[in-house]
Amino acid sequence: MNRTTAKVAGKHSQSWKQDPEGVRRDILDVAISEFAARGLSGARIDDIVARTRTSKRMIYYYFGDKDGLYARALEVAYSKVRRGEEELDLDGLPPLKALEKLVGFTFDHHRANPDFIRMVMIENIHNADFIRKSDVIRGLNVAAIDTLRNICSRGAKDGDFRADTDPVRLHWQISALSFFNVSNQPSFSALFGPDLFTDTQQKILRDEIIRLVVGSVRVSTEPTK
Amino acid sequence: MNRTTAKVAGKHSQSWKQDPEGVRRDILDVAISEFAARGLSGARIDDIVARTRTSKRMIYYYFGDKDGLYARALEVAYSKVRRGEEELDLDGLPPLKALEKLVGFTFDHHRANPDFIRMVMIENIHNADFIRKSDVIRGLNVAAIDTLRNICSRGAKDGDFRADTDPVRLHWQISALSFFNVSNQPSFSALFGPDLFTDTQQKILRDEIIRLVVGSVRVSTEPTK
DNA sequence: CCCCAAATTAACCGGCTAGTACAAAATGCT
DNA sequence: AGCATTTTGTACTAGCCGGTTAATTTGGGG
Numbered sequence: 176m177n178r179t180t181a182k183v184a185g186k187h188s189q190s191w192k193q194d195p196e197g198v199r200r201d202i203l204d205v206a207i208s209e210f211a212a213r214g215l216s217g218a219r220i221d222d223i224v225a226r227t228r229t230s231k232r233m234i235y236y237y238f239g240d241k242d243g244l245y246a247r248a249l250e251v252a253y254s255k256v257r258r259g260e261e262e263l264d265l266d267g268l269p270p271l272k273a274l275e276k277l278v279g280f281t282f283d284h285h286r287a288n289p290d291f292i293r294m295v296m297i298e299n300i301h302n303a304d305f306i307r308k309s310d311v312i313r314g315l316n317v318a319a320i321d322t323l324r325n326i327c328s329r330g331a332k333d334g335d336f337r338a339d340t341d342p343v344r345l346h347w348q349i350s351a352l353s354f355f356n357v358s359n360q361p362s363f364s365a366l367f368g369p370d371l372f373t374d375t376q377q378k379i380l381r382d383e384i385i386r387l388v389v390g391s392v393r394v395s396t397e398p399t400k
Numbered sequence: 401m402n403r404t405t406a407k408v409a410g411k412h413s414q415s416w417k418q419d420p421e422g423v424r425r426d427i428l429d430v431a432i433s434e435f436a437a438r439g440l441s442g443a444r445i446d447d448i449v450a451r452t453r454t455s456k457r458m459i460y461y462y463f464g465d466k467d468g469l470y471a472r473a474l475e476v477a478y479s480k481v482r483r484g485e486e487e488l489d490l491d492g493l494p495p496l497k498a499l500e501k502l503v504g505f506t507f508d509h510h511r512a513n514p515d516f517i518r519m520v521m522i523e524n525i526h527n528a529d530f531i532r533k534s535d536v537i538r539g540l541n542v543a544a545i546d547t548l549r550n551i552c553s554r555g556a557k558d559g560d561f562r563a564d565t566d567p568v569r570l571h572w573q574i575s576a577l578s579f580f581n582v583s584n585q586p587s588f589s590a591l592f593g594p595d596l597f598t599d600t601q602q603k604i605l606r607d608e609i610i611r612l613v614v615g616s617v618r619v620s621t622e623p624t625k
Numbered sequence: 626c627c628c629c630a631a632a633t634t635a636a637c638c639g640g641c642t643a644g645t646a647c648a649a650a651a652t653g654c655t
Numbered sequence: 656a657g658c659a660t661t662t663t664g665t666a667c668t669a670g671c672c673g674g675t676t677a678a679t680t681t682g683g684g685g
Contacts, residue, residue, distance in 0.1 A: 193652050193661055214525055217441040220643060230663065231644090241643065295587055296521055300439055303586035316591045343592050344605065348612070350588075351580035352573075359579065361528035362520055366541045367568050380569065387573075387616050391608065418632055418681055445673060455634055460674065 198229050199237055206248040211290040214297050215245055242305075249294055250311045256291045257315040259284060265322065270330030271389060277326070278349050278385045285353040286377070292357045320346055330392065340392045348391065352384045423454050424462055431473040436515040439522050440470055467530075474519055475536045481516045482540040484509060490547065495555030496614060502551070503574050503610045510578040511602070517582040545571055555617065565617045573616065577609045 205226045209218045220241060224231045238244040263280055265273040285292060298306050306312050323342040330336030360372055370376055430451045434443045445466060449456045463469040488505055490498040510517060523531050531537050548567040555561030585597055595601055 191651070191662065195661065198662085214439055214441060216439065219641095221641095230665095232664080233662070235644070236661080293525065295584070296525060299584055299586045300442075300518065300521060300525070301586075303590040306587050307590040313591060320592065343596060344608070346592075347580075347588065347596060347605075348577070348608075350584070352576050354584065355572075355576035355580050358583070359520070359524055359575070361524045361526075362531050363572065363575075365528040365532040366538060367545065367571075371568060371572060380572070383569070383573075383616065387612055390615060391612050416633065416680075420632070423632085444671090446671090456673095457635085457675085458633065461632075466673065 198233060201227055202229060202234055202237065202244070203248055203251050206244050207252050207290055207294065210245055210248055210297065211252075211293040215241075215301060218245075220244075246305050246309065249298065249305050250309055252291045252294045253312045253315055256284070256288050257319065259288075260319065260322075265326065269335075270326050270333055271335050271393065273326050274330070274392065275385055275389055277322070278353075278388050279381060281349050282353045282356065282381050282384060285357050289357055292354060295354075296358050327392075335394060336392045337394050345388070345392065348388055352387070356380065420462075423458055426452055426454060427459055427462065427469070428473055428476050431469050432477050432515055432519065435470055435473055435522065436477075436518040440466075440526060443470075445469075471530050471534065474523065474530050475534055477516050477519045478537045478540055481509070481513050482544065484513075485544065490551065494560075495551050495558055496560050496618065498551050499555070499617065500610055500614055502547070503578075503613050504606060506574050507578045507581065507606050507609060510582050514582055517579060520579075521583050552617075560619060561617045562619050570613070570617065573613055577612070581605065 202223070205223050206218075209223045209226070212218075218241075220231065220234065223244075224234065227233075234244060238247055260280075263277065265277060268276060298304075320342055323346050327336060327340050327342045327345065331338060331340065356377075364372055371380070427448070430448050431443075434448045434451070438444070443466075445456065445459060448469075449459065452458075459469055463472055485505075488502065490502060493501060523529075545567055548571050552561060552565050552567045552570065556563060556565065581602075589597055596605070
């Protein structure tokens with residue numbers, strides 16, 4: 176955006192455009208990838224700067240300090256991902272189909288956003304202190320639960336879902352299976368080989384998870400015992 | 401073990417006992433807790449030392465450098481946990497009951513060993529590089545799969561299990577649900593409240609998971625559709 | 626009881642890294 | 656034209672932190 180760089184006499188003699196939002200985005204994009212890759216304490220401000228069009232000074236100008244940058248990066252990462260989820264249209268579908276679609280989508284979406292997953296992992300290492308401090312992030316997540324609550328109540332009314340189905344617990348299940356698939360891929364494939372993460376195996380896993388979750392709420396899961 | 405400390409004249413004039421194994425264990429115990437708490441780059445050698453009976457020099461004497469200490473700490477953490485699993489006796493049980501017990505145990509065991517979980521999280525942030533380098537750890541884990549393979553083959557023979565049940569994929573399921581419950585507790589309870597992690601709710605979750613996993617391998621999960 | 630490798634101690638060092646100081650200039654809204 | 660905001664650039668520092676130096680004690684073997 177800037178960088179017209181016309182080295183002239185005096186000390187300062189660049190030509191550039193003002194673009195506060197652009198600069199912020201630039202910094203945040205790099206920051207997300209750097210924090211996701213190396214963690215909060217592992218990330219280096221200088222490394223972030225190096226991958227940016229701007230200077231170190233600007234990071235402190237806009238974000239105050241490392242923690243401030245991290246906090247904002249986390250929020251942006253969350254927003255990006257949750258925004259993708261909003262595009263999913265489930266209201267038109269019957270509850271079981273809607274759930275099926277949601278689970279499949281979540282599985283895919285997590286796989287497609289490893290940086291986000293890593294940010295959440297890192298947050299958990301830090302006891303989710305920054306998530307706790309961010310109203311933005313909390314807001315984004317109640318929305319996710321609302322979607323599920325909607326599906327659940329429709330499903331209960333139709334008699335398709337078990338009466339004791341709890342949206343939060345359901346979200347927990349879906350998240351657990353989709354999240355772990357990405358978060359623990361390195362250790363899992365280090366220990367048991369990379370086979371499970373090939374496209375074909377992942378397709379099987381995806382179907383299995385859908386079956387699992389849908390099966391766990393369906394009322395006709397037949398008399399266990 | 402040492403620390404008889406009788407401050408006398410000259411520069412070096414402490415009194416101490418030799419206890420190599422004790423010192424190593426001491427250091428490793430603290431290291432596990434410190435690395436688990438703050439991660440590889442977040443952990444401070446000086447902080448580890450401070451919680452030890454020994455001196456900084458001893459860490460380098462026995463473990464070479466920070467990475468060396470981390471690598472050993474990881475191995476010890478793994479060994480401890482897997483050792484606990486060995487005590488479980490499943491061979492006497494019919495396959496479905498054995499699986500049920502294994503899932504319940506894994507869920508409990510993960511909850512009881514948060515430091516281990518955190519070490520694995522940290523490893524995954526670091527692409528499991530240290531796990532990959534450790535034959536010890538890989539060895540411990542093939543054993544875990546063997547247990548499952550045994551159950552699976554017995555279950556298949558009895559006709560209780562679906563024919564396409566894969567021990568690794570099954571292990572993946574069990575791990576995902578049990579692991580996530582601990583690893584993502586901070587973020588999850590930050591976002592949705594701590595209710596899900598009370599004893600009563602965890603009991604429900606535990607049962608649900610058992611139902612889920614056992615249901616996913618049981619042959620009579622009735623014709624879906 | 627003496628020797629020597631192994632074990633242990635305390636003080637020290639050098640580089641890395643978050644954050645700052647300073648100084649100036651271009652921008653663009655009003 | 657005025658003026659707050661945005662941006663540039665470089666050099667600097669303070670302190671943290673991984674790793675080291677070098678001396679000293681221990682205890683088993685001969």
